[in-house]
Amino acid sequence: MKNLDFINNAKTNFAKQLKEAFADKDEAKMTSAFEQYATSLQQAIIDTAAEVGATADNAILAKRGFRQLTSEEQSFYNNIKTASKAVDVKQSLAGLDVTIPQTVIDTVLEDISNEHPLLDAINIENTYGSVKAIFATDTKQMAAWGALNSQIAQELAGTIEEKDFSASKLTAFIPVPKDMLELGATYIDAYVRRILADALAYGLEDGFINGDGKNKPIGILKNINGAVTAGAYPDKTATKVTKLDIKSYMPLIGKIAKGKGGKTKSVPFVDLIVNPVDYLTKVIPATTVLATDGSYKNNIFPYPTRVFQSEMIAVGTAALGQLSKYKACVSTGKGGKLEYSDQNQFLEDNRVYTIKTFATGFSYDETDFLKLDISALEPLAIEVTLNSKSST
Incomplete structure (x- = not known):
């Protein structure tokens, strides 16, 4: 993609601004960070589209970092384009039941793994819409000879735990300028995936490292055996x-x-x-x-x-x-619909959408x-x- 150095610098600034916003719990700073980064991505993609032209085939687009869409993805982005032209955007999206395809989320997670080695090492699982996950709490179970009696069955059952992470979510803003909507589904996809990948990556890294467990993951720096206050886990002793x-x-x-x-x-x-x-x-x-x-x-x-x-x-x-x-899951869940927001119009001549992504992360052992x-x-x-x- 054109202006890669410019985009990389914008991405670095985005990470720093989000870190400060997370630390200060300042929503205005988060919005500002999204605004600046989105503007950089928008212009880069618009410039690339102008350079490539309307006659480009899939091979040319693939070399520029764009991908061939599935029929479901094509329909999804076309629905966004249609809804954006409506007088009541929010109502139009609700009527279309616009839900981000799981293949988009899979690609986003793949992008995250390729560009964020720490998250790749954690091996985040996509739970495909479910906001509950089942884990084995003890990977070192001793086998027993003889019949599986009720006592042994009860012991084995105690090693299985269900996690409900419906209250733990990340929300990302996706401001889509009307000029970009006219470029077509392939370009919209590249933009939406980039915003989601970077927003999710930095948000997940912060949650998996520093999250206090209160509507967030339980971060690796938290004491899972410590006294929980108002739903929040304490820090480990350094x-x-x-x-x-x-x-x-x-x-x-x-x-x-x-x-x-x-x-x-x-x-x-x-x-x-x-x-x-x-x-x-x-x-x-x-x-x-x-x-x-x-x-x-x-x-x-x-x-x-x-x-x-x-x-x-x-x-x-x-x-x-x-x-x-470290156990980690991500799901768009029931809140995975792309929704129009009229409360975050921080750019002119834009349609601003939001996506809620549910995630959890925790350790089983304090050590x-x-x-x-x-x-x-x-x-x-x-x-x-x-x-x-x-x-x-």
């Missing part, structure tokens, strides 16, 4: 870490390996989640040494470690654990993730010991 050497690092891995009821967990590797600023100024110096040949050797951890950067985690704070242990204080993390230094021999 462990101060000044070095990432073997003496400091391995006790942390040992804590992660301890599970419920004295059980142990397999930990073939760990994930370290840090703010990009800390990654550059703290983690790289703490995991890099100058070799004797004059080259730098980096990513030196005493245990297999994947590092993930997220702007949604605070500077000075890190999380250590296994992202694959799945540790909260670390890395504000005083020291650079890595190689210690050299000299052994002197005294002559007799």
Whole structure:
């Protein structure tokens, strides 16, 4: 797509503004962030459409980042275009029963996975309209010989848990300018998916990291065994870490390996989640040494470690654990209809739509993730010991 550097810069600013808005719980800041980012995307797509022209075939569009739509998706975007021209847009959408096709949500989740490694590592599940999900709470069940009596059946039943996340939702604004509506379904699809992917990605990252469980996911930095106040879970107590050497690092891995009821967990590797600023100024110096040949050797951890950067985690704070242990689901659910909003007209000559996406996320074990204080993390230094021999 044209002006990729411009779009990438706009995306970076969008993430920063959303982070501030989430932290301040300021809806006006969220609206402003959407406005600025949407304007950037709109102009880029309109410019691309003008450059490609009306005669472009699917192969040409595919090279520019656009995709061939299914018949259901084509109908969906055509319905939007039709409704947008009505005098009463809200009534027209209600009459059309406009629901975002699940294939669009699948593509959005795929886009998120490709561009947000942290969310890809979590492996978010699409529950296809359901706002309830069933999970096994204990992956290490002991098998028993003999008949399956009522006592064993009851024990197994206790390892299955249902999560209702109908109260936990993200809402994204999708301002669609009338000029873009005239470009056709393919271009509208690219725009809507980009807005949804980026809005969902940053919203989900914030929820999965910092969510307090009150109409939000329970974030990895929250204490799931702590006292819940008004539906909100407390923060974990941070462990101060000044070095990432073997003496400091391995006790942390040992804590992660301890599970419920004295059980142990397999930990073939760990994930370290840090703010990009800390990654550059703290983690790289703490995991890099100058070799004797004059080259730098980096990513030196005493245990297999994947590092993930997220702007949604605070500077000075890190999380250590296994992202694959975090349970996450996303669904458009009953609120997955695209709805017209007349309360968010922050751009002129626009039709502004909203989409509610339901999501949940939580850990089963308090030790799945540790909260670390890395504000005083020291650079890595190689210690050299000299052994002197005294002559007799």
